Structures are given as C-alpha cells and as structure tokens.
Amino acid sequence: MSGHFLIVEARFYEDLADAQVEGAEQALKKAGASWERISVPGALEIPAAIAFAETG
Incomplete structure (x- = not known):
C-alpha cells in the first residue's frame, strides 16, 4: 500500500x-x-474536516 492518507482524529478521548x-x-x-494528521475537538467535526481537506 502506498499513497497519501489523511488521519482525522477527534480529541475528546485523548x-x-x-x-x-x-x-x-x-x-x-x-x-x-x-499521511497528514488533522485534530478536531469531537466526532461531530470530523465530516467538516474531511470536506475542508478535499476542497482546500
């Protein structure tokens, strides 16, 4: 497996x-x-972080 991946983590349970x-x-x-790593406060913010990463 090669490629570039996005890790989006919710930090609610650190x-x-x-x-x-x-x-x-x-x-x-x-x-x-x-890979790149993005942290968000909770699970509800994960879809928005992914959408932002896709569109820039």
Whole structure:
C-alpha cells in the first residue's frame, strides 16, 4: 500500500485518540505511505474536516 492518507482524529478521548493514531501511523509507515494528521475537538467535526481537506 502506498499513497497519501489523511488521519482525522477527534480529541475528546485523548488517550484513545493517541493510541489509534499511533497504530495508524505505524501501519502507514510500514506500508511506505505518507499521511497528514488533522485534530478536531469531537466526532461531530470530523465530516467538516474531511470536506475542508478535499476542497482546500
């Protein structure tokens, strides 16, 4: 798997978010992929962050 990925994390539960992002970054690094990381306050903001990333 190669490519460029967007990680959007909700920081409401910081410990869970950190663990999930760490796992995702390790998997992407192992696969030789690149990524960007965006943090939002909660799950409700995730769709808006993705839409913003798609349109710039």
